[in-house]
Amino acid sequence: MILLALRMLFNxxxxxxxxxxxxxxxxxxxxxxxxxxxxxxxxxxSTLRNIRAPxxxxxxxxxxxxxxKPLRDTDVYRVRSVEGVAWAAPLFTGNLQARLSNGNFxxxxxxxxxNNTFAGAPSPDKLIxxxxxxxxxxxxxxxxxxAVERLSEGLTNPDxxxxxIGVGDVFDINDNDARVVGIWKAHRSFTxxxxxxxxxxxxxxxxxxxxRMLSFVIAGPAPGEDPAxxxxxxxxxxxxxxLPEGAFRSQTLFWFVRNTGIxxxxxxxxxxxxxxxxxxxxxxxxxxxxxNSRSIAALKAMGASMTMLILMLLAQSSAAxxxxxxxxxxxxxxFGYMVLPGGQPPFLLLPEIIIGVGVIMFFITISAALxxxxxxxxxxxxxxxxx
Amino acid sequence: MxxxxxxxxxxxxxxQINSVTKSFGQGPSRIEVLHQISLEARLGEMLFLVxxxxxxxxxxxxxxCGTLKPDSGSVRxxxxxxxxxxxxxxxxxxxxHIGFVFQQFNLIPTLDITENVTVPLLIGGMSHSKATRIxxxxxxxxxxxxxxxxxxxxxxxxxxxxxxxxxxxxxQPSIIVCDEPTSALDSxxxxxxxxxxxxxxxDESRCVIVVTHDPRIIGFADRIAEMEDGRILxxxxxxxxxxxx
Numbered sequence: 001m002i003l004l005a006l007r008m009l010f011n012x013x014x015x016x017x018x019x020x021x022x023x024x025x026x027x028x029x030x031x032x033x034x035x036x037x038x039x040x041x042x043x044x045x046s047t048l049r050n051i052r053a054p055x056x057x058x059x060x061x062x063x064x065x066x067x068x069k070p071l072r073d074t075d076v077y078r079v080r081s082v083e084g085v086a087w088a089a090p091l092f093t094g095n096l097q098a099r100l101s102n103g104n105f106x107x108x109x110x111x112x113x114x115n116n117t118f119a120g121a122p123s124p125d126k127l128i129x130x131x132x133x134x135x136x137x138x139x140x141x142x143x144x145x146x147a148v149e150r151l152s153e154g155l156t157n158p159d160x161x162x163x164x165i166g167v168g169d170v171f172d173i174n175d176n177d178a179r180v181v182g183i184w185k186a187h188r189s190f191t192x193x194x195x196x197x198x199x200x201x202x203x204x205x206x207x208x209x210x211x212r213m214l215s216f217v218i219a220g221p222a223p224g225e226d227p228a229x230x231x232x233x234x235x236x237x238x239x240x241x242x243l244p245e246g247a248f249r250s251q252t253l254f255w256f257v258r259n260t261g262i263x264x265x266x267x268x269x270x271x272x273x274x275x276x277x278x279x280x281x282x283x284x285x286x287x288x289x290x291x292n293s294r295s296i297a298a299l300k301a302m303g304a305s306m307t308m309l310i311l312m313l314l315a316q317s318s319a320a321x322x323x324x325x326x327x328x329x330x331x332x333x334x335f336g337y338m339v340l341p342g343g344q345p346p347f348l349l350l351p352e353i354i355i356g357v358g359v360i361m362f363f364i365t366i367s368a369a370l371x372x373x374x375x376x377x378x379x380x381x382x383x384x385x386x387x
Numbered sequence: 388m389x390x391x392x393x394x395x396x397x398x399x400x401x402x403q404i405n406s407v408t409k410s411f412g413q414g415p416s417r418i419e420v421l422h423q424i425s426l427e428a429r430l431g432e433m434l435f436l437v438x439x440x441x442x443x444x445x446x447x448x449x450x451x452c453g454t455l456k457p458d459s460g461s462v463r464x465x466x467x468x469x470x471x472x473x474x475x476x477x478x479x480x481x482x483x484h485i486g487f488v489f490q491q492f493n494l495i496p497t498l499d500i501t502e503n504v505t506v507p508l509l510i511g512g513m514s515h516s517k518a519t520r521i522x523x524x525x526x527x528x529x530x531x532x533x534x535x536x537x538x539x540x541x542x543x544x545x546x547x548x549x550x551x552x553x554x555x556x557x558x559q560p561s562i563i564v565c566d567e568p569t570s571a572l573d574s575x576x577x578x579x580x581x582x583x584x585x586x587x588x589x590d591e592s593r594c595v596i597v598v599t600h601d602p603r604i605i606g607f608a609d610r611i612a613e614m615e616d617g618r619i620l621x622x623x624x625x626x627x628x629x630x631x632x
Contacts, residue, residue: 001509004495004502011497298493301454303482304510305475381481382449384493385566 001304005312006319008292015288019281019320019368020327026277027328027361030270032335034353037266039346045252046187047093048245050144050195051111051120053218054227056248057088057234060241064255065248066190068093070212075240079217082237084230088219089119092203095193099172102154107193108147110173112203120218121197122184130167130182135199139170141178144186146343147194173206188343190256274360281324282368285317289372293379300381313372321365329354401562401594402428402451407460409446420446421457422617430561433588433595433607435625438614444598445566447614451596452485452564453477465561482510486555488584490567492547494539500526500550501535507558525553529583545576552583563587565597569604581607 009016042049047065048056057079059069079088092112097105113121113135124132127142134140143151143165152165165171170179173196186195198206204213219242221230227244234242243251257263289296299309336347404426410419420443428434428451436444449455450462453469462469467480486507487493494503501522508518526535529549531542539547548568555563565584569577581604588595588609597608605611608625 001506003515004498004506004509007502008495008497292495294491294493295495298487298489298495299506299510301452301481301485301487302507302510303478303480303485305478308510381454384487384489385445385449385454 001308001312002315005315008295009288009316009320012288012291015284015291016320018284019288019317020324022280022284023277023321023324023361023364024328024331026273026280026364027325027357028331029273029276029328030357030360031329031332031349031353033266033269033273034357035332035336035347035349036345037262037270038350038353039348040190040262040266041253041256042348043188043190043346044256045249046189046195047109047111048249048252049187050122050184051091051113051218052122053091053120054221054245055085055219055231055234055242056245057217057219057231057240057242058215060239062241064252066252068215070210071214071217071240072212073214075214076217078238078240079219079234079242082230082234084222084225084233086220086222086225087117087119088217089114089117090200090214091120091216091218092200092207092213093215094203094207095191096174096196096206098151098178098196100151100153100155101171104153106150106153107191108151108173108196109189109191109193110203110206111195111197112200112207113197115199115201118199119220122186126185128183128185130180132182134181135197137179137181139177139179139202140181140198141173141202142182142184142197143180144184144195144197146186146188147196148183150194174208176206178206188346274364277361277364278367281317281321281364282371285320285368286371286375288316289313289375293375294384296376297379297381297383300376300379301384306377309376310373313369313376314366317365317369317372318362321361321368325358325361329357399430399591400427401430402426402462402464402596404447404451404457404462405460407447407450407457407462409443409450409455409457420617421450424460424617424619426612426619426622428562428594428596430594431588431591432609433585433597435605435608435611436596436598436614437600437605437611438620439600442614443617444600444614448564448566448596448598452487452562453481482507483558484561486558486560486563488548488551488555488563488565488568490570492539492544492551492571494547494550494554496539499536499538500531500542500553503539503550504554504557507554511558522553522557525557526550528556529553543576544572545579548572548576548580549583552580552587556587561593563593563595565595565599567599567601568597569599569601574603577601577604 045065061069076088076090079085094110095107096110098108099105148164151171155163155165157163167180170177221227231242231244234240336349339347407421407424409421410417412418438444450457465484504522504525505518523535526532529552531549569580584595585607587593610622611625612622613620
């Protein structure tokens with residue numbers, strides 16, 4: 001009977017398409033919006049993803065990775081002296097203005113790495129052009145792939161055709177020449193400014209001077225040491241705040257969740273998707289039951305038990321729900337596949353999103369079936385004899 | 388109320404209802420539809436329930452086949468006390484013993500006619516392949532063997548009713564209840580449908596109960612129970628003109 005129930009649904013093309021479309025649209029909306037939300041939220045801690053450091057040391061008032069309250073230069077030495085710290089290095093991060101060849105200005109995220117060790121630099125396999133060691137040469141920087149898009153305005157070939165910025169090109173940061181010696185593939189920043197990597201001392205030359213310039217101290221634990229334990233020791237050694245990378249990432253993420261309207265905005269759309277799915281699929285399935293009420297009453301009269309009818313209705317709604325969910329999730333993934341190379345909008349499709357939306361769609365289809373089940377339960381078999 | 392004519396000593400009773408009453412609604416809007424009805428239906432006969440609209444024919448039919456419970460009285464069908472059976476047993480009883488032919492055919496429009504005919508078999512737990520084979524045989528018996536893949540909407544009214552008859556008979560029930568089986572059909576088609584049902588009723592292990600107010604088919608009845616205002620006025624053996632056998 002389950003097979004016949006499915007054929008009853010599939011052969012009612014209008015209802016079937018409406019039901020599947022409702023669930024598919026709802027799934028698409030929820031998966032796509034959730035993925036864009038996760039992608040956007042992942043941008044908030046891009047600095048932590050681009051700069052590889054197990055422990056981040058900062059001013060106690062720092063709340064998230066995109067802000068910094070300068071430390072004393074001596075804090076690097078204090079951190080190095082803490083038991084369990086294998087290495088500690090200074091780090092500069094700040095937003096500066098880069099002037100392009102056509103005179104336009106673009107905000108960039110300048111990162112100053114330790115002069116000698118380049119501690120925190122992205123892994124070598126992320127380098128898509130140039131040489132990291134060239135960063136030791138005067139006035140050199142390594143830009144990220146997003147900077148190739150943002151900083152190429154006005155650049156032309158000898159024949160006048162536009163070209164992209166590349167290794168060997170020079171642009172201006174705060175009235176200082178910056179020569180590109182490499183291009184890194186980096187995670188895009190939340191503020192939209194491309195990452196420009198250079199040495200710590202050169203970053204201080206590029207940046208406007210102030211009494212304190214050290215943004216963070218990044219550190220690594222000695223072999224066998226737990227970063228969280230070492231971070232606690234650093235905090236205990238004085239008036240510094242120290243967090244393992246994962247904790248700092250979470251703290252940054254939840255700072256944006258608490259302090260911006262982004263989650264509410266996306267949450268509203270996801271809720272809208274849920275309501276649309278619930279209403280469309282619920283109403284369509286209920287109409288399907290109403291349209292088939294005489295057939296269902298006939299089945300009841302012929303001896304179909306309520307359990308059998310419930311299984312039939314659940315099979316029908318589950319099949320439509322599963323197909324709609326598959327189509328909706330597939331379309332959302334296709335959307336991600338199309339936009340990811342361009343980097344806009346952010347898109348991060350996590351397995352948790354698919355599972356979560358799947359559970360919601362299961363709830364929607366069961367709710368839709370429930371309406372039909374209630375209707376069928378109230379249907380008397382002798383209805384079939386009435387006109 | 389007149390009682391039914393005496394039975395032959397060898398005639399077996401298919402259904403017996405005693406002093407059945409049924410009402411709908413509550414309080415001032417309560418309407419008693421059946422008043423102390425008693426009736427017998429026998430195996431090997433075609434019993435007609437006739438009377439004007441609203442006289443209680445269909446309600447009586449519903450009680451006879453176990454889709455509706457009476458307020459009082461007893462109903463015994465094929466030695467099963469329907470008024471005492473649990474809902475579950477009642478469903479099992481209908482599944483096994485009752486075949487239905489409805490006025491509007493009540494075929495499932497989104498299934499082909501083979502699938503429609505397999506429904507009683509599948510409800511009974513038969514495998515899909517076996518049910519399909521038996522359904523094809525049943526459709527062949529009503530001369531629709533060449534249309535097994537068609538949907539009901541592709542068939543004429545008479546053909547659809549033949550499908551409904553095939554569905555009613557496919558699981559070999561002992562009681563076939565027919566609610567106005569010819570009222571949606573023209574005279575010739577209705578006659579043909581009644582010929583099929585008449586052949587079914589010749590089987591001594593079966594009883595066909597027909598609710599109708601179609602005078603064109605009265606001649607097919609073995610016995611006729613005339614109803615009015617929720618009462619049986621009389622039950623008579625059909626010996627009038629136009630009898631077909």
